[in-house]
Amino acid sequence: FDVILDGANGIPFFTPLYSRIPKIALVHHVHSEVFFRELPLHLAHLANLMERVGMPLVYRHVPFVTVSESSRRALVKLGIPAEQISIVHNGVDCTWYRPGAKSDTPLVAFLGRLRHYKSVDVALRAMPALLDSVPSTRFSIAGSGPARPSLHALVRELGIGDHVEFLGHISDRQKLLLLQRAHVVVNPSLKEGWGLTVLEANACGTPVVGADVAGLRDSIQDGRTGRLVRHGDPQELAEAVGDLLLDHDRRNQLARNAQAWAAQFDWDRTSEQCLQLLAGCQVRRRKP
Numbered sequence: 146f147d148v149i150l151d152g153a154n155g156i157p158f159f160t161p162l163y164s165r166i167p168k169i170a171l172v173h174h175v176h177s178e179v180f181f182r183e184l185p186l187h188l189a190h191l192a193n194l195m196e197r198v199g200m201p202l203v204y205r206h207v208p209f210v211t212v213s214e215s216s217r218r219a220l221v222k223l224g225i226p227a228e229q230i231s232i233v234h235n236g237v238d239c240t241w242y243r244p245g246a247k248s249d250t251p252l253v254a255f256l257g258r259l260r261h262y263k264s265v266d267v268a269l270r271a272m273p274a275l276l277d278s279v280p281s282t283r284f285s286i287a288g289s290g291p292a293r294p295s296l297h298a299l300v301r302e303l304g305i306g307d308h309v310e311f312l313g314h315i316s317d318r319q320k321l322l323l324l325q326r327a328h329v330v331v332n333p334s335l336k337e338g339w340g341l342t343v344l345e346a347n348a349c350g351t352p353v354v355g356a357d358v359a360g361l362r363d364s365i366q367d368g369r370t371g372r373l374v375r376h377g378d379p380q381e382l383a384e385a386v387g388d389l390l391l392d393h394d395r396r397n398q399l400a401r402n403a404q405a406w407a408a409q410f411d412w413d414r415t416s417e418q419c420l421q422l423l424a425g426c427q428v429r430r431r432k433p
Contacts, residue, residue, distance in 0.1 A: 148168065156196065157195075167426035169208050169209070170207050173212050176196060180196075181193075182262040183260060200225075201224035215359035231418075233422070235341045236410045236415040242348035243325075243348060244400075245349065252329075253275075253285070254330050256346075257332070257342055259288050262334065264335055265296055282308060283310070285312055324351055325351070330353045333355065340363070340364035340365070347370055352389060352400055353365055355373060357373035366402070
């Protein structure tokens, strides 16, 4: 091979230890506290050690590419030199993701893996307060994962089963229709690299209310394409979503802004930037 693209999803492959081929490390986000939400404690400590100590040590001479300024800062904090890190944003296919007919009743949607760090429980805990202000609201949750049983239990505990539906894994076509029909998409996650579903919703003319955390504060323009709220605060989330459901003019303005924002991110441009980085590795390889 000419170049290795080493994708580090929490724990990297540590390719510099066994290959002299030029390489680029691809990191969507630094996991850190995510390990402690998803893994048994002893494994979380091990994974955290490998990410915080092993990766900066083993990859100290390797160029990095990441998807947001938040992730770049997190890598610098780990000890990766800033000059070794390039940012290449995720794109969105605006020929596929485009506005469509909205639901006749207020519809809030979540789309993503049902893992604990995604904090879908926060959105569910926001529902009682949201139903007080917008009683006809429905909440559609698309995705599957290990947190699903506990989320079902929470719905029963809160007594909101008539307003919440779990769609499970859905097709691309179903995903498009959900993002088009929703009036607001929520992303209450603890951390994201960028938040690809934010742009996909935006391209469909749907604003997103997300947690004010790494990644989401990059992909959501607060007050312009959506809203950022304090992570883990159901009341603040309910108020932000409720305001958008009730204020049609404001929601429509955010939707227009969101669609224009998403149009700036194109997969062809993303591909070209990545190819240039890979070609740069080859140039450095040939210099000796």
